[in-house]
Amino acid sequence: MFGKHGMNSQFAVLGSAKDYMLASSAVFRRQQFLIRSLGGYTDQSQQKIMQQTKALGGTALEADAEHILRAITPPLDRSKHKGQAGMVAVIGGCREYTGAPYFAAISALKIGADLSHVFCTKDAAPVIKSYSPELIVHPVLEESYSVRDEDKQSISMKVFAEVVKWMERFDCLVVGPGLGRDPFLLVCVSEIMKHARKCNVPIVVDGQSMWFGLSADSTSGLFQDGLFLVTNNLDLVSGYSLAVLTPNVNEYKRLVEKVLNCEVKEQDAYEQLLSLAKGIGGVTILRKGKSDLISDGETVKSVSIYGSPRRCGGQGDILSGRQVSIYDFLLKHVAVFVSWARERLSAAEGDSSISKINPTILGSIAGSALLRKAASLAFQNKKRSTLTGDIIEHLGRSLEDICPAS
């Protein structure tokens, strides 16, 4: 029932793929367009792309990002009811960090998701709620300081149950923003990720504590029984084709060191990213930079629009200088776009040329392009004083410019 990229028949709401395509030439054209936009991401042409990539000395093919964005963004439709344009959940936010999960959650709404949930610690909830009444904030996570050792097992089960009861309603999960490094909290979140994976829910993973696990120091004495010991959280996503990682510079460096046992080599950027994604079992990695690079271990795509050198002085400064916050909310775009891409592709499940398209690649390209445009617009307005919130305020107009709602 589940295809390569975890699509199942529940998405094929309009009947069999062929019927649907025959019935709707517009949809058919859109799907064909998707293939062309990706430079022919099909069985037959895959090898050719890889050859081209190699022939260019590792130069990735620039994705037709705006077209992909248009192709996967669902048309507005009055017959839809709540949740059909996407329901996303952010697992993040602790006593110390509350901004990142807010940015992640609100940016999803700003591009048109229907509902955005945040699951955070009890301390973080009132603060995140107060940023916006538009979010649904669940104060369910617990940190070590508020939990006695003997209660850990029962509390972790309770936390798990509180989140998991919502799982089937979510189109995508964002795990990590503002989660901190509390071992108990991370262990609880690991269990939630395992469940999401079982349910085939796409996961956008943020935060190095989620990828590198906990050091022996931080866990010793806390989980002596080893019941919950997480030695390597990369296992949580490894081999899961619906996972997207969006590392910042340092996190990327650590990933390369850990998985490929070498240093980051800028001259081999494409091939190294390809190897890294393959090394983590085909997850999608979005590497932010002057050009954003995206790979799932089979292909590498780049997104360079809205990044001319002239504008990019400031934009680049924003994109790299304020990397963490940009990444934090970028994640959310990717999550929404991944869920949209998945729904769009699922209608053509029976078509082998289309079912090979990876929705996490499409979603990452769309998210990257939109963020670059919004950051560019925000910088034009606010210059040096551009904050994350300013970029979020430009998401709507950016999307409207590329893909008008009506």
Add this chain to the structure above:
Amino acid sequence: MFGKHGMNSQFAVLGSAKDYMLASSAVFRRQQFLIRSLGGYTDQSQQKIMQQTKALGGTALEADAEHILRAITPPLDRSKHKGQAGMVAVIGGCREYTGAPYFAAISALKIGADLSHVFCTKDAAPVIKSYSPELIVHPVLEESYSVRDEDKQSISMKVFAEVVKWMERFDCLVVGPGLGRDPFLLVCVSEIMKHARKCNVPIVVDGQSMWFGLSADSTSGLFQDGLFLVTNNLDLVSGYSLAVLTPNVNEYKRLVEKVLNCEVKEQDAYEQLLSLAKGIGGVTILRKGKSDLISDGETVKSVSIYGSPRRCGGQGDILSGRQVSIYDFLLKHVAVFVSWARERLSAAEGDSSISKINPTILGSIAGSALLRKAASLAFQNKKRSTLTGDIIEHLGRSLEDICPAS
């Protein structure tokens, strides 16, 4: 003293209806206009309307919503003192949900209510207060987790007393937004609703937990003595002509199943709505959709303005796509308009043709029309990134466009 729709002489502040009408031809014209706006909602013509409705294969009559809105919105008058343009109370907001009661309360102020109170749990109050200093927020409700079993009775009495002491000042109550599903909390709120009904205060009811009661599971062990056991909260509103229900798609489906023992049939939408409202003893039901349908079991009205297909791509998405939040604050409009309609009609209590007009129908039509216009304007500005707050920001201008303040 109490008329069919619960109007009593306290509203006839300007003397007997006939004196008043003779003294003020403007008011008389306005009342006559009300009757015409409703397509002649009088004793004589009621049967004719129903015949017309049936003759059209169940097609409801489109209400002259803008005219009704103008007819019931009170003129601004500097001689009035605070509270005379409406004082509304929202009973809702718990640890988990704070946005919905905020939207309900602030939107009442945005269309001109004098004061807007929120009665919520202690956890929710600081958050709701932080959204806006304009609201009066009472942290008086309690959830099970903070109450010992042996204290439940005394605490529920205390909660009841805290809310009820304000009751006579309220022109309308909105019960349910963000109330959650805590059994103890719902039981306390049920008692408040019973009191509001005794006091003839209109109630706009939101949230399926308020309509369908608590399952045996959720109450067993909590109220073993059966003292507070609520088996069916529909009883709380059934037969109360001053109650308005505004179900979303799923809630409407459940209501139809429960009350009419059948599935929702779109081809019989009008008649089914009529039967449903009649089945709940003549409450008013506002069913949101491409056209909003409103019935009190005696008539069905539709509101379709500001819903052209062209604009409605987004508007439809907003109105149906983000249903809960839209309904949550729509409720509040309805509440304010119901209280205004009631006041407007009460002046003509002695006139049989006017006293038959149901203020909850008028209020629902006006609230529906205003929301549709505000959503339409917000969408023109914000497109896909339109959030509930954006629509609220357009309420004032929408009302001003339809019914200028001066």
